[in-house]
Amino acid sequence: MKHNVEYLSDVLIIGSGAAGLSLALKLAEHAQVRVLSKGPLTEGATMYAQGGIAAVFDADDSVESHVADTLIAGAGICDEEVVHYTASTAKDCMEWLIHEGVAFDREENQTDTDEVKYHLTREGGHSHRRILHTADATGKAVQTTLVEAVQKHPRITVMERFNAVDLISTRKLGLAGNRIIGAYVWNRDIEQVEVIKASFVALATGGASKVYQYTSNPDVSSGDGIAMAWRAGCRVANMEFNQFHPTCLYHPDAKNFLLTEALRGEGAFLKRPDGSRFMPEIDERAELAPRDIVARAIDYEMKRLGADCMYLDISHKPKEFIVKHFPTIYRKCLLLGIDMATQPIPVVPAAHYTCGGVLTDMHGQTDISGLYAIGEVSYTGLHGANRMASNSLLECVVFAHAAAKDIINKLPHKRKLPNVPAWDESLVANSDEEVVLQHNWHELRLFMWDYVGIVRTDKRLERALRRVQMLQQEIDEYYSNFRVSNNLLELRNLVQVAELIIHCAMQRKESRGLHFNLDYPDQLEDSGPTIISPRHF
Structure with a gap:
């Protein structure tokens, strides 16, 4: 027999990526925090982020340059105030991550007495080297560091394998006003809907790229926070701007595996099934054209020819070169029966990032009192019509810090939470369809x-x-x-x-x-x- 279960916290954070865990750590000295994770604590888009995080660490760089680059990438509809706030706060937020234990790569040949200099890379859209990274697995380094810190903290409770079902608001309960007071959650292990009451709820659920047939995102990226916020009464913005990565490996046993743009940078050609190239016909930069142009070209050729995929071919390069520069991709393809040193790799574009989301202010506060949204689930105005490389993890940490400050200021004024009815399953049955x-x-x-x-x-x-x-x-x-x-x-x-x-x-x-x-x-x-x-x- 199922029992009614109710939990109580000061703050409920739904989502366990860079945004959610950063917020939890910033709040934990001031509040009892509960973090909800749909799967294992390490599963989410943060874990798979390869590139890095943009921040001005180089003396030759400037916040103004980071702002200008972001505005250009956003195609004229970024919120300039938000862009400036994010770029100017970036360094402090990265130093916080470093203090938490994220080991960004440093320049070689430094001694213990030298001032620390981080190895900065440059990516598309950036006019300077400003990308902090940990080899080509920055997201993994950030996620594992934050997970370790969260699991050690006595005032953070982690609930793994719980789906948020819907937000609970005073309006939903027929009470005066409209503020969020918790959420109904589904315990996947015992298949029971339970209640978590909280004075503040933060959505950090990531994007919605699973809405598309091909995506680079993990299975958990199903737009939960956006949908729940909309049903609760929040506005959303810029949902039409979905970023597609041009080259995702097309194979039934290789979901979500990206083929880095560095392959094209090192001379790989995009080809039709008959072996002919098509990018020189589309753009004078050929395979090195911007991401949206390449993705549209592949999509056009697939639709025109009725083909399932196009092909990325670097087999004209020496095998030693390929194995040295792309060992992970080489091993992955070989496991699937593709020798990229001798044959082309089947590719399709894949949905990669949701630039729109739940509308928030500069503190991550949504339209509804007590409800925050941070990270990819939100629309802050930072990305505009296109996200610039390595601004995504940055947004997670910057707005986690901003939301934490706002919540901490409001904690002394939190109200008593009303009674919440248990989930009613009396009129439903187990599915047989x-x-x-x-x-x-x-x-x-x-x-x-x-x-x-x-x-x-x-x-x-x-x-x-x-x-x-x-x-x-x-x-x-x-x-x-x-x-x-x-x-x-x-x-x-x-x-x-x-x-x-x-x-x-x-x-x-x-x-x-x-x-x-x-x-x-x-x-x-x-x-x-x-x-x-x-x-x-």
């Missing part, structure tokens, strides 16, 4: 890829909207009649996020940054973020 979920899941990701992917048209968006509204009706009915499961919760959230992406895309009557509509190929002179509100739906 799991195949319905699998079919809907496949249909959603396929039509989002085909109709709301790298290149869009009004007709494709209209078709997608009709499909997603039909799916919503089916899933709402399913949700009303059956007990929750991981697949049901994620699919419910992804369908909601898909609708938000489509509505935002339909409102933007231009092509800008990551949003390209063949019916509106030019940029408007006067443009800004796309903001939509639940009150208008």
